Amino acid sequence: MKKSLGAKIIVGxxxxxxxxTYDAAGKPNIMTAAWAGVCCxxxxxxxxxxxxxxxxxxxxxxxxxFTVNVPSAQYLREADYAGIASGKDIDKFAKMKFTPVxxxxxxxxxxxxxxxxxxxxxLHTIEIGLHTQFIxxxxxxxxxxxxxxxxxxxxxxxxxQFVFSPGTRTYYNVGEFLEKAFSAGKEFGK
Amino acid sequence: MKKSLGAKIIVGxxxxxxxxTYDAAGKPNIMTAAWAGVCCxxxxxxxxxxxxxxxxxxxxxxxxxFTVNVPSAQYLREADYAGIASGKDIDKFAKMKFTPVxxxxxxxxxxxxxxxxxxxxxLHTIEIGLHTQFIxxxxxxxxxxxxxxxxxxxxxxxxxQFVFSPGTRTYYNVGEFLEKAFSAGKEFGK
Numbered sequence: 205m206k207k208s209l210g211a212k213i214i215v216g217x218x219x220x221x222x223x224x225t226y227d228a229a230g231k232p233n234i235m236t237a238a239w240a241g242v243c244c245x246x247x248x249x250x251x252x253x254x255x256x257x258x259x260x261x262x263x264x265x266x267x268x269x270f271t272v273n274v275p276s277a278q279y280l281r282e283a284d285y286a287g288i289a290s291g292k293d294i295d296k297f298a299k300m301k302f303t304p305v306x307x308x309x310x311x312x313x314x315x316x317x318x319x320x321x322x323x324x325x326x327l328h329t330i331e332i333g334l335h336t337q338f339i340x341x342x343x344x345x346x347x348x349x350x351x352x353x354x355x356x357x358x359x360x361x362x363x364x365q366f367v368f369s370p371g372t373r374t375y376y377n378v379g380e381f382l383e384k385a386f387s388a389g390k391e392f393g394k
Numbered sequence: 395m396k397k398s399l400g401a402k403i404i405v406g407x408x409x410x411x412x413x414x415t416y417d418a419a420g421k422p423n424i425m426t427a428a429w430a431g432v433c434c435x436x437x438x439x440x441x442x443x444x445x446x447x448x449x450x451x452x453x454x455x456x457x458x459x460f461t462v463n464v465p466s467a468q469y470l471r472e473a474d475y476a477g478i479a480s481g482k483d484i485d486k487f488a489k490m491k492f493t494p495v496x497x498x499x500x501x502x503x504x505x506x507x508x509x510x511x512x513x514x515x516x517l518h519t520i521e522i523g524l525h526t527q528f529i530x531x532x533x534x535x536x537x538x539x540x541x542x543x544x545x546x547x548x549x550x551x552x553x554x555q556f557v558f559s560p561g562t563r564t565y566y567n568v569g570e571f572l573e574k575a576f577s578a579g580k581e582f583g584k
Contacts (some may be wrong), residue, residue: 379569
């Protein structure tokens with residue numbers, strides 16, 4: 205039996221991404237976003253949604269760029285903190301002892317310590333309501349060499365990622381390999 | 395050392411959602427989308443991106459509604475298949491022995507067998523490139539009673555969800571509980 209839970213954000217797991225920006229003065233900042241995902245293959249784009257009240261909001265509008273930094277589980281506490289504290293008040297890079305590196309292709313900093321980072325150029329700004337969605341074109345992806353597998357692709361096991369469950373406001377790890385995509389279903393289709 | 399991988403969709407894990415629609419004739423259809431996520435808290439909204447070539451695309455444009463169905467890992471093969479086959483050619487509900495149920499609030503069907511389903515009304519259509527992003531307002535969330543915990547919230551463990559890793563085109567399960575959000579970082583901030 206299904207029970208109606210109302211018009212709430214209860215969707216299972218969402219990614220936890222840390223958005224990197226420079227403010228007007230060039231100070232690097234980060235904030236955690238879980239309202240985020242991929243939104244287009246060509247051009248390759250991701251979307252992150254931020255509230256106007258965040259310090260990062262103005263930085264993205266001004267610099268027309270941001271980075272997405274994918275944290276490994278060892279940085280869970282830092283990621284949680286980066287979603288609580290505001291860059292208005294605190295130098296989060298310094299507080300967390302993260303090293304900001306200027307993007308190679310965009311005017312935004314990434315976190316040197318993270319295994320997987322993405323440089324994005326702002327393409328679209330969509331006003332939805334409490335959140336504004338920023339669609340960024342992926343200009344480059346950078347990964348630590350030690351997480352790369354055979355085909356020079358990051359292995360999910362080595363990213364050691366975690367996800368957020370908004371209903372219960374809890375974090376879970378990304379666990380074990382299950383199946384190859386675009387393959388597991390082929391047998392089913394026969 | 396970080397290695398540049400180019401402008402590719404390598405972002406770690408994305409959710410795997412199955413989008414439910416009615417076509418012009420009222421035939422229920424589903425397709426799997428991994429370019430998807432939450433995009434606003436108020437109104438509560440999700441975004442799913444589909445290619446114009448998909449059969450579901452026209453259905454969403456016409457009916458201005460879709461459902462998001464969150465599969466448990468037991469339906470991984472079906473979910474993979476629903477991302478390969480087209481509703482133009484095949485009755486995917488029948489093929490997978492899924493039961494379509496008309497949404498209570500929107501003109502789209504959900505999958506009765508799935509633990510967690512979301513009814514969405516189309517709010518915005520964003521043309522990005524190969525993919526079009528549909529932003530849907532969550533009108534209701536429905537969950538199987540057996541997956542609900544103490545606070546009548548679905549437990550991530552019982553959704554038994556899996557995620558997609560686009561770089562390696564592989565599926566992983568959502569594993570074990572790590573920490574409470576908006577809590578793990580507080581200690582860090584002190």
